[in-house]
Amino acid sequence: MDPESRLVARCLEGEEAAWEELARVYTRRVYSMCYRFTGSDAQAQDLTQEVFLRVFRGLKSFRAGEGTFATWLARLTRNLLIDHYRRSKLERVTDSIEDQLPMLEGSGATASRTDGLLSEREASEIVQKGLQKLSPELREAVILRDLEGLEYREIAEVLGIPEGTVKSRLNRGRAELARVLRQQRVLA
Amino acid sequence: MNCVELERLLSEYAEGALDEARKAEVERHLAACPACAAEARDAAAAVTFLRRAERPEPPPELVTRIVFQLTSGMAQRQQRKRSWLNSLGVFLEPVLQPRFSMGMAMTILSFSLLARLAGIQVRQLNPSDLDPVKIWRTVDDRVHRAWTRAVKFYDTLQAVYEIRARLRELTEEPGPAAGPGEEAQNGAQPDKKK
Numbered sequence: 001m002d003p004e005s006r007l008v009a010r011c012l013e014g015e016e017a018a019w020e021e022l023a024r025v026y027t028r029r030v031y032s033m034c035y036r037f038t039g040s041d042a043q044a045q046d047l048t049q050e051v052f053l054r055v056f057r058g059l060k061s062f063r064a065g066e067g068t069f070a071t072w073l074a075r076l077t078r079n080l081l082i083d084h085y086r087r088s089k090l091e092r093v094t095d096s097i098e099d100q101l102p103m104l105e106g107s108g109a110t111a112s113r114t115d116g117l118l119s120e121r122e123a124s125e126i127v128q129k130g131l132q133k134l135s136p137e138l139r140e141a142v143i144l145r146d147l148e149g150l151e152y153r154e155i156a157e158v159l160g161i162p163e164g165t166v167k168s169r170l171n172r173g174r175a176e177l178a179r180v181l182r183q184q185r186v187l188a
Numbered sequence: 189m190n191c192v193e194l195e196r197l198l199s200e201y202a203e204g205a206l207d208e209a210r211k212a213e214v215e216r217h218l219a220a221c222p223a224c225a226a227e228a229r230d231a232a233a234a235v236t237f238l239r240r241a242e243r244p245e246p247p248p249e250l251v252t253r254i255v256f257q258l259t260s261g262m263a264q265r266q267q268r269k270r271s272w273l274n275s276l277g278v279f280l281e282p283v284l285q286p287r288f289s290m291g292m293a294m295t296i297l298s299f300s301l302l303a304r305l306a307g308i309q310v311r312q313l314n315p316s317d318l319d320p321v322k323i324w325r326t327v328d329d330r331v332h333r334a335w336t337r338a339v340k341f342y343d344t345l346q347a348v349y350e351i352r353a354r355l356r357e358l359t360e361e362p363g364p365a366a367g368p369g370e371e372a373q374n375g376a377q378p379d380k381k382k
Contacts, residue, residue, distance in 0.1 A: 014265070019258040027254055031246035045250050052254045056261050120242035127241040145199075146238040152199075167199045171231055174202065177238075178230035187233050 004069045011059055023052060030077050036143045037081045039132045047084060051077050067157055074150065075158045078140060085136055130180040138173035145170055189217045194224050202231035
């Protein structure tokens, strides 16, 4: 049994220390996904707490043979994010990129920086703003692959779509993101 | 290789994850297809930029909050398992609130005060006091006694009114010869006799 499965088994046995360890190990990953998707620290914190509440209630439904705990957790987080997205009124920020161009050009003129001079933090903020311009389908594919580093197979499992569709969404997401970054003049 | 085939390999090409043979094949197509070349450039640029982005760090208090949330949830779950009385407690939770408890306490106090005023003796209850037959007999006895008392009161009241009426007749008998002064005296007499 791998360490991850052992940890889950200990949690299922009701060991308090195991739950603490689970929270310490996975909070960073869940928060990162939530923050990248929503673009808001407060919302990401609330959603991360909600994810762990759902893990606490539904860990029994996790079957070790059907995939890793990390993939199961990513799927749970993704489902919560999509629910949250549908509930909230984020649709307005996913208007077509063309509608956003004048605004992006305006902000790009002041924030014009060459790619090489940006710090990791600045790059992260720019990526964050750029991701908010993508549709949820493309955004989640880019987040899971390029920011969370999941395998194509795992992403297909999390999103419930074939691997070919994952690759296609990823190509479109990256292309749109590149266009947004170019408009902000952070990409040559 | 055509554009559709390239689409399947493009994501891995942009990540630099293709083996040399596949990579050469893709690059041959890109050299001949400007649209795919532009798409590949964009994808590669996006991947490079995304890799530079710092991973957002959760605030330390979030981890603490989640740990507290999970461990307190765990403690609650274990406590719930400990006794069925707890489940009863959960069921009665809406009722067992300070305002309801105060209300109940005030009701009991009011009833005890009323019972004291009514002369009901408060004593230690025995199990035999809760016997339904005994309760029924006591209630039946009380009801009969109350009924008899009410009938007696009614009879007494009737007798009093009859005597009063008779007295009034006797005092009014002297007739029309009596003057206004006497009438006044006669009128006052029944009150005295009463």
